[in-house]
Amino acid sequence: MGSRASTLLREEEIEEIKKETGFSHSQITRLYSRFTSLDKGENGTLSREDFQRIPELAINPLGDRIINAFFPEGEDQVNFRGFMRTLAHFRPIEDNEKNKDPIASEPLNSRSNKLLFAFRLYDLDRDDKISRDELLQVLRMMVGVNISDEQLGSIADRTIQEADQNGDNSISFNEFIKVGNFLIFCIFGNMNYYLT
Amino acid sequence: MGPFLDFNPFDNLLCILLGISFTVWFTLLLVFIIVPAIFGVSFGIRRLYMKTLLKIFEWATHRIERGAKDNNHLLYKPYSNAIIAKEPTSLEEEINEIRRRGSNRDLDSASEFEMSDIFYFCRRGVESIMDDEVTKRFSAEELESWNLLTRSNYNFQHISLRLTVLWGLGVVIRYGFLLPLRMKNFLSEQVHLMCYRICVRALTAIITYHDSENKPKNGGICVANHTSPIDVIILASDGCYAMVGQIHGGLMGVIQKSMVKACPHIWFERSEVKDRHLVAKRLSDHVEDTTKLPILIFPEGTCINNTSVMMFKKGSFEIGSTVYPVAIKYDPRFGDAFWNSSQFGMVNYLLRMMSSWAIVCSVWYLPPMTREEGEDAVQFASRVKAAIARQGGLVDLLWDGGLKRGKVKDTFKEEQQKLYSKMLVGTQEDRSRS
Numbered sequence: 006m007g008s009r010a011s012t013l014l015r016e017e018e019i020e021e022i023k024k025e026t027g028f029s030h031s032q033i034t035r036l037y038s039r040f041t042s043l044d045k046g047e048n049g050t051l052s053r054e055d056f057q058r059i060p061e062l063a064i065n066p067l068g069d070r071i072i073n074a075f076f077p078e079g080e081d082q083v084n085f086r087g088f089m090r091t092l093a094h095f096r097p098i099e100d101n102e103k104n105k106d107p108i109a110s111e112p113l114n115s116r117s118n119k120l121l122f123a124f125r126l127y128d129l130d131r132d133d134k135i136s137r138d139e140l141l142q143v144l145r146m147m148v149g150v151n152i153s154d155e156q157l158g159s160i161a162d163r164t165i166q167e168a169d170q171n172g173d174n175s176i177s178f179n180e181f182i183k184v185g186n187f188l189i190f191c192i193f194g195n196m197n198y199y200l201t
Numbered sequence: 202m203g204p205f206l207d208f209n210p211f212d213n214l215l216c217i218l219l220g221i222s223f224t225v226w227f228t229l230l231l232v233f234i235i236v237p238a239i240f241g242v243s244f245g246i247r248r249l250y251m252k253t254l255l256k257i258f259e260w261a262t263h264r265i266e267r268g269a270k271d272n273n274h275l276l277y278k279p280y281s282n283a284i285i286a287k288e289p290t291s292l293e294e295e296i297n298e299i300r301r302r303g304s305n306r307d308l309d310s311a312s313e314f315e316m317s318d319i320f321y322f323c324r325r326g327v328e329s330i331m332d333d334e335v336t337k338r339f340s341a342e343e344l345e346s347w348n349l350l351t352r353s354n355y356n357f358q359h360i361s362l363r364l365t366v367l368w369g370l371g372v373v374i375r376y377g378f379l380l381p382l383r384m385k386n387f388l389s390e391q392v393h394l395m396c397y398r399i400c401v402r403a404l405t406a407i408i409t410y411h412d413s414e415n416k417p418k419n420g421g422i423c424v425a426n427h428t429s430p431i432d433v434i435i436l437a438s439d440g441c442y443a444m445v446g447q448i449h450g451g452l453m454g455v456i457q458k459s460m461v462k463a464c465p466h467i468w469f470e471r472s473e474v475k476d477r478h479l480v481a482k483r484l485s486d487h488v489e490d491t492t493k494l495p496i497l498i499f500p501e502g503t504c505i506n507n508t509s510v511m512m513f514k515k516g517s518f519e520i521g522s523t524v525y526p527v528a529i530k531y532d533p534r535f536g537d538a539f540w541n542s543s544q545f546g547m548v549n550y551l552l553r554m555m556s557s558w559a560i561v562c563s564v565w566y567l568p569p570m571t572r573e574e575g576e577d578a579v580q581f582a583s584r585v586k587a588a589i590a591r592q593g594g595l596v597d598l599l600w601d602g603g604l605k606r607g608k609v610k611d612t613f614k615e616e617q618q619k620l621y622s623k624m625l626v627g628t629q630e631d632r633s634r635s
Contacts, residue, residue: 035284039331042340059336060604061329064613066621067319071326095327126319143319149618152626160314160625168316176316184316 014085022086026093026113036092040085050082051075066147070126078131094122117182124181135176137161251407251535254558258534284332292620296321313625334598338509339605341537375556406560408435415566416440417495417525420488422517425527426589427499428507429540429550431560432529439564442497443487481520488522495525500582501602506539507531509596510589513582523569526585528593532561565592 019033028036041047043055056072057063065071075083075091083091093113111118127135127143140161148157168176168184290298300315416439417423423442425432436442487493500513507530518524531538536557540550554560567588572581590597601609 032284036331039284042336056330057608059329059333060600060609060613061333061335062326063609064611064617065322065326065329066614066618067322068326068614071323071330092327092331095324123320123323126323127316144314147318147322147618148622148625149615151619151622156626164314164316181316 022089025086026089027096028089028093033089036089037085040088050084051088052082066149067126067143070129070143070146073129074122074125094119120182121178124178127176133178134173135181137165137174140164140176248407251559251561254535285328287328287332292321292617293624296621296624318621334509334596335600335604338506338511338598340541341506341533341539375558406431406435406562408438408561409563410439411563411565412568413439413566415525415568417442417527417566417569418523419493419495420490421495421523421525421569422484422488422520423495423497423525423527424500424513424517424585424589425497425529426507426510426593426595427501427504428529428531429504429538429554430547431538431554432499433497435529435562435564436497436527441494443494444497445484481516484517485520485522488520500586503602503605504540504542505602506541507533507595509598510586510593511598511600511602513586515578515582518572518578518582518585521572523571524581524585525569526567526589528565528567528589528595530563530565530593530595532563535559535561538562563593567592 014034014037019030022028022033023030040051043058044051045055045058046052053072053076056075057068062068062071075088077083077087090113096114098114098116098119124135125131127139129139129142141157144157144161152160165174165176168180170180170183171177296318299317299320423436425436433444484496487496496517498517500517501511502514505511536554536559538554538560545553570581570585570588572578576584587597589595
């Protein structure tokens with residue numbers, strides 16, 4: 006408990022994170038205390054094991070994929086900035102941002118960034134296409150052992166058939182958006198926040 | 202020679218004064234603490250002490266907040282505040298909701314797989330990363346107001362001179378006065394009930410017992426939620442119990458051995474604990490003998506931080522005798538009683554206990570329960586747990602306290618997978634029929 010006080014965030018860091026992610030001051034401090042409580046090693050970064058220690062996440066069928074989304078390519082540790090950057094995808098979409106900077110890049114919680122997050126849950130090898138195999142992998146994670154390979158295969162085939170437009174037997178990001186369900190993620194990608 | 206002669210009478214005077222004051226202090230100690238303890242009489246001084254402390258804590262917190270605002274420092278917010286609101290909808294409901302809202306098509310027959318189905322799991326996953334129900338139960342509860350103990354202050358910065366002085370005074374009182382007083386009393390040897398009562402006084406424990414007419418009787422099993430080893434002292438000072446537990450080494454082991462001499466307790470070797478049948482047999486033998494004291498068991502199996510009640514192990518509920526549930530709730534403002542055994546050992550914990558302001562708790566004796574027809578041990582255990590949680594104002598969780606140290610079982614994940622599969626496959630059958 007003593008170490009927590011000594012590693013309180015500096016004001017400048019909080020401002021930077023606020024600009025980058027759009028979270029409010031109190032939300033950032035609250036999530037920082039969450040971050041430090043998950044960080045058992047107390048070295049300022051989280052590893053995959055730290056995430057897996059959350060029981061509700063460990064029993065989530067897509068738990069491993071979600072954890073993966075926090076770690077940049079090939080890395081095993083994520084610091085607080087990276088943690089917040091990923092969580093920023095789950096903030097509500099605002100039409101007029103207060104700190105709107107014309108030069109700034111698209112906000113992390115924009116519609117297309119949220120969809121990209123979901124797309125990347127499927128697209129493990131980051132080749133910007135969801136292949137039949139990748140679709141099958143995710144399906145298998147969600148159903149466990151309860152559905153046979155053949156049935157699962159036919160579900161995957163049907164899905165690709167419906168979504169694929171250019172006939173390459175895989176789903177690109179543009180095809181993914183057009184599947185028509187993207188509006189929900191924009192609704193469901195948001196949490197109901199208590200703190201403002 | 203001269204200076205020495207001068208010193209001697211002065212020295213003597215000092216010694217005499219010290220001697221007198223020590224004797225006086227000791228007598229006061231005896232009169233005001235030990236004698237009433239033996240006769241179970243209270244002076245009401247402790248309640249006054251409690252009220253005064255609370256007022257001081259409020260002032261201290263107010264000062265910290267004001268100081269933080271003035272200096273533009275950051276205040277650490279207690280992590281137990283929820284950041285997101287979670288909806289308790291089921292897997293099926295939510296996935297159907299997702300599909301319904303997003304689809305252009307008319308959905309009379311539920312479609313099978315949609316790529317948007319992952320959104321449900323994704324959202325649940327990220328929600329649990331932001332805030333989950335389990336991991337926060339294994340660390341000490343965080344307080345809204347500071348209680349002048351460094352160990353519960355996360356904003357420890359110099360805010361004002363007055364506050365620091367008050368804190369310093371608190372340290373002096375707690376370590377120089379309360380701690381030695383309690384060490385002395387703790388080590389004294391007395392007969393069973395008297396001993397426990399003194400421990401209770403020693404810790405300045407202010408315990409409120411509710412519904413004492415439901416106190417456990419011989420031949421029954423007393424079941425309570427577990428927060429610290431002090432639970433035992435608290436319950437045992439209001440009635441005689443037979444304890445069940447593992448034989449520990451070190452300080453605990455010595456205490457356990459001395460307790461056995463006073464009363465027939467049931468101690469197990471570590472190897473015997475693994476053999477559940479042996480444990481169950483010894484417990485039921487004890488219970489059948491109605492001259493023997495009621496057994497005291499903590500079915501959670503480990504210390505939880507007193508904000509929730511976790512899964513009760515079904516072993517004690519299989520024995521088939523009357524169960525007397527007891528709910529224990531500590532007031533964390535005066536000193537956190539939770540023992541985080543992975544963070545500090547027994548001696549360290551006792552030191553913290555004895556140097557906190559007081560142990561304030563409420564004990565509720567709930568009406569006895571027995572297993573009903575057609576109810577198995579697990580359902581009975583949940584029923585008892587729900588009653589204890591309701592009475593103590595604690596959150597009733599299904600999660601296993603063993604998650605403090607171990608991993609969660611895969612069966613929970615498999616359950617979710619099964620539910621989702623039913624959604625997909627169920628519609629397949631409808632399709633083939635139509």
